[in-house]
Amino acid sequence: MASMMWRGMLLAMQHAQSFGEHLRSWRQRRRMSQLDLASEAGISTRHLSFVETGRAAPSREMVLQLAEHLELPLRAQNALLVAAGFAPRFGERALDDPDLAAVRAAMELVLKAHAPNPALAIDRCWNLVAANESALKLMGDVAPALLAPPANVLRASLHPDGLAPRILNLGEWRAHIFARLERQVDVTGDPALTDLLAELRTYPAHGAHAPPLREAAPVITPLKLKTAAGVLSMFGVTTLFGMPQDVTLDELAIETFFPADAASAEMLARL
Incomplete structure (x- = not known):
């Protein structure tokens, strides 16, 4: 089930934003500057800028770290991971599971x-x-x-x-x-x-x-x-x-x- 969900999310993301665009959208939604987010996540502003522009690829750990400081709901964290090319972290069971x-x-x-x-x-x-x-x-x-x-x-x-x-x-x-x-x-x-x-x-x-x-x-x-x-x-x-x-x-x-x-x-x- 998890692999099917991942494949479905990957297909959906093909016509959606890149990881950098996705991240920037959330950062702006949270009204944070690159300096704000970089400082809280413990990375350099330069590296965050490279990640947002696609010049650098984030690790899975960095994606989760950024998601945590952006206070993203679990569905959005999964989407951010998929946009970066990783499997979702959180499952989504039916309530009757x-x-x-x-x-x-x-x-x-x-x-x-x-x-x-x-x-x-x-x-x-x-x-x-x-x-x-x-x-x-x-x-x-x-x-x-x-x-x-x-x-x-x-x-x-x-x-x-x-x-x-x-x-x-x-x-x-x-x-x-x-x-x-x-x-x-x-x-x-x-x-x-x-x-x-x-x-x-x-x-x-x-x-x-x-x-x-x-x-x-x-x-x-x-x-x-x-x-x-x-x-x-x-x-x-x-x-x-x-x-x-x-x-x-x-x-x-x-x-x-x-x-x-x-x-x-x-x-x-x-x-």
């Missing part, structure tokens, strides 16, 4: 234990991996097409056939989602996230407007959702797996929601 059984069990335990509050697991593109019963109930009136696999939770949230008509602070929530996605794009350089952000921006805002920038930002942006029982106000917390050595785990997150007030806590308990 037997080696990830303990991870699946932990994820399901967290989702179940978080009830009656909503919780869901997502991949790097915000596609739904799993959800507890509370989260599924809140999405009960979302159009079936939006929940068909791979269901994207941001699309289901902001689409006019999704939760958007029931989000009372839609302008504020949209601004929060866009800002979060922009940061994620900046960190990962993932074109799929760039496309998702562009798509979400085309959705109608139902007359909602983001709060003026001059206004003080709230400590936490709540999701205010209209339900049959009343207005449900919640805030989210993201949980990541610590020190993952697999691309799938590096990109897996658990989004847990908590009631923002006593009335919302009572409402969730009655779900």
Whole structure:
């Protein structure tokens, strides 16, 4: 499987950037000069310049060292290695792989234990991996097409056939989602996230407007959702797996929601 993945990545890279271009792109994305990166990586600026221009070939150790100081996600580290002509370092198992059984069990335990509050697991593109019963109930009136696999939770949230008509602070929530996605794009350089952000921006805002920038930002942006029982106000917390050595785990997150007030806590308990 690893060799097949490597060959696939090599073919994909044939029409992509060279290693030097790839490295320079990440360095500039991180807003680092050649001097900054060279100093942190413990190499000369001259040598780094030669590597970026293709006049010198990096060793595998140097590629990993540069990737570490650029704080690249595991998928990007693999791509950088392949661009330099090396095999990827990190595997990418499917979540149903037997080696990830303990991870699946932990994820399901967290989702179940978080009830009656909503919780869901997502991949790097915000596609739904799993959800507890509370989260599924809140999405009960979302159009079936939006929940068909791979269901994207941001699309289901902001689409006019999704939760958007029931989000009372839609302008504020949209601004929060866009800002979060922009940061994620900046960190990962993932074109799929760039496309998702562009798509979400085309959705109608139902007359909602983001709060003026001059206004003080709230400590936490709540999701205010209209339900049959009343207005449900919640805030989210993201949980990541610590020190993952697999691309799938590096990109897996658990989004847990908590009631923002006593009335919302009572409402969730009655779900």
